[in-house]
Amino acid sequence: MSKFKVKRRSLLQSISMLVAGGGALLKTGNLQAAVEQATRSIAGWPGMEYRKLGKTNFEGSRLVFGCGAALSRGQANDLLEPAFESGINVFDVGYSGYYRAAERNLGRFLKQHRDDVLLISKAPAGDIKAGQTLNTAQARQAATVWTKYMEGSLRELQVEHMDAYYLMAVNNVDLVRSEEIHRAFEHAKAAGKVSHLGLSTHENAEAVLLSAVETGSYSLAQIAITPDGWYDWNSRKTLEGSPDMLSLRPVLDKARNAGIGLIGMKAGRHLAGRRITGWGSPDAFDGYYPENLMNSGLTAFQRSYAYVLANGLDAVNSDMQQWQHLKENFIAATTAQTHFFQETV
Numbered sequence: 598m599s600k601f602k603v604k605r606r607s608l609l610q611s612i613s614m615l616v617a618g619g620g621a622l623l624k625t626g627n628l629q630a631a632v633e634q635a636t637r638s639i640a641g642w643p644g645m646e647y648r649k650l651g652k653t654n655f656e657g658s659r660l661v662f663g664c665g666a667a668l669s670r671g672q673a674n675d676l677l678e679p680a681f682e683s684g685i686n687v688f689d690v691g692y693s694g695y696y697r698a699a700e701r702n703l704g705r706f707l708k709q710h711r712d713d714v715l716l717i718s719k720a721p722a723g724d725i726k727a728g729q730t731l732n733t734a735q736a737r738q739a740a741t742v743w744t745k746y747m748e749g750s751l752r753e754l755q756v757e758h759m760d761a762y763y764l765m766a767v768n769n770v771d772l773v774r775s776e777e778i779h780r781a782f783e784h785a786k787a788a789g790k791v792s793h794l795g796l797s798t799h800e801n802a803e804a805v806l807l808s809a810v811e812t813g814s815y816s817l818a819q820i821a822i823t824p825d826g827w828y829d830w831n832s833r834k835t836l837e838g839s840p841d842m843l844s845l846r847p848v849l850d851k852a853r854n855a856g857i858g859l860i861g862m863k864a865g866r867h868l869a870g871r872r873i874t875g876w877g878s879p880d881a882f883d884g885y886y887p888e889n890l891m892n893s894g895l896t897a898f899q900r901s902y903a904y905v906l907a908n909g910l911d912a913v914n915s916d917m918q919q920w921q922h923l924k925e926n927f928i929a930a931t932t933a934q935t936h937f938f939q940e941t942v
Contacts, residue, residue, distance in 0.1 A: 637679050637920060643931040645684025648911040651858030652816040653760065653793050655715045657687040659906055660930035661860055661914040664690040668699040673918045677706040680917075683927055686713060689819070689860075689914055691765060692720035692746045693753050700753035707756060717817070718754065719763030719797055720746030722778065727768040727801045731775065739772060740781040747785060761793040761817050766830075768800040770808040779814050793817060799830040799863060803848055810855045818852060819914060821863040824882040824904045828863040835867060841885065842908055849909035861913040865901040890936040899929035906933035 650657040662680050667673035668690065677688075688706075690699050700718060707716065722739035725731070731739070747762050762785070767773060773796065782794045794814055798805045799821030809815040821828035826839030839845075853859055868879050879897040886900055895903060902913050906929075913930060917923045 637675075639679055639683045642683055642924070642927060645927075646931050646933070647686075649858070650687070650715070650817060650860075650911055651853070652856040653715065653858060655687075655760070657715055657858070657912055658685045658930070659912045659933070660685055660926055661687040661689050661912050663862070663914045663916040664688055664703050665696040665699050666916045667918045668702040669697040671698065671702050674702050674705075676917060676920065676923055677703070679920075680923060681706075681710055681714070683923075685927075687715045687717070687912065689717040689719075690750075690754075691718060692750050694720070694746070695765075700750055701755075704753065704755040707754060711756060715760045716754070716756070717761045717763065717795065718747075718750040718759055719765035719795075720750065721765045722767070722772060725769045725772055729769055729771070731769070731771040733777070736772070736775040736777040739775065740777040743778065744781045744785065747790065751790060758789055759791045761795045762791045763795040763797045763817070763819065765797050766800070767796050767798050767805055768802075770801075770804050773805055773808040773815075774812055779812070782814070795819070797862070799828055802827050803845070806848065806852050806857075809857060810852050813855065815857050817858045817860065819860040819862055822861050822905060822910070823864055823867060824885040824901060824908075825867075828866065833866065835881075842905065843885075846909050853909075853911070858912070859910045861905045861910040864905045864913055865898040868897050868901060887937060893936055895929060895936075896925060899925055902926060902929035903933040903936055906930060907937045 646659045647656040648659055649655070662677070662685050667676070688703060690696065690703050693700055720743060722743035725739060743764065750762070751757065751759065764772065764778065772778060779794070782791070785791045793816035795817030796805065796809060796815060797819035802820050802822070806818055806820060809818055821830065822842060822845070823835055824842050825835040826841050826845060827836040829836035849859060867881055882901055882904065883891065886904060890900055890903060906913055915922070915926045917926060
């Protein structure tokens with residue numbers, strides 16, 4: 598009877614793997630991709646590359662697992678373990694008011710791996726516009742809102758401590774400089790709830806980043822940047838009039854020299870979509886790439902990741918909801934430097 602049970606279980610597992618891989622085969626026609634989708638094997642993947650992330654002094658993987666959208670409804674819960682096994686050790690999520698159940702879903706993974714990863718979450722400090730001037734009362738209210746979200750994130754994640762908590766989608770320089778925000782962070786740090794202050798920005802990003810440098814208070818900054826320059830959240834394209842990334846290198850270097858670890862986001866977002874809608878252009882950044890990168894066999898998305906990692910960023914954050922995306926992004930992050938005559942980070 599026991600032998601029958603083992604054989605039956607093995608048969609059911611094989612059927613499950615075939616079902617799991619069938620979707621990939623139908624979508625791509627790629628048998629290898631279908632097998633990998635079914636087996637979820639990281640065998641043969643290159644070794645992960647690591648960089649010290651600013652004042653955290655943490656040797657973080659150059660690919661950050663963006664958990665917000667990916668775990669909001671549990672879509673990519675099953676990618677967390679293989680991502681960790683592959684060498685990814687930075688996991689970025691966000692508060693439940695925007696990302697639904699993402700923190701709760703990540704919390705289950707953290708029960709096994711909390712001591713081995715850099716845990717980042719984030720939340721906004723209220724509805725504050727880019728050009729708005731903040732008075733003391735408004736700054737105090739913003740700090741109260743942000744602190745409340747931080748407490749909620751700790752509960753959702755089921756942890757007592759986060760490595761970093763960001764001001765999410767911040768575009769206001771007064772908020773970045775706010776003594777009220779810094780005081781709220783220091784209070785949470787003293788209580789053992791968080792170790793590092795960070796920010797994420799995809800609007801007014803250069804001014805925000807330079808303001809963070811001036812304060813000396815920030816350890817991490819997640820910035821929306823492409824080979825063509827700053828990404829604009831409103832247009833879903835590169836910001837009109839933005840210098841390209843190489844021209845922005847002095848700004849990035851200033852931040853990194855100030856101890857701010859730089860994590861990119863939206864590096865390939867402009868490539869997505871359909872031309873008929875007026876946005877999305879797979880070849881938008883090809884003019885920036887050296888010949889060997891163009892001939893590397895990497896996809897348009899992989900090329901954008903490799904480029905930004907080789908030209909000023911410590912890591913890139915990616916929303917990965919499918920096995921193939923995890924693998925493709927992993928390869929881009931681990932081979933970025935090989936496509937340039939010398940790495941320029």
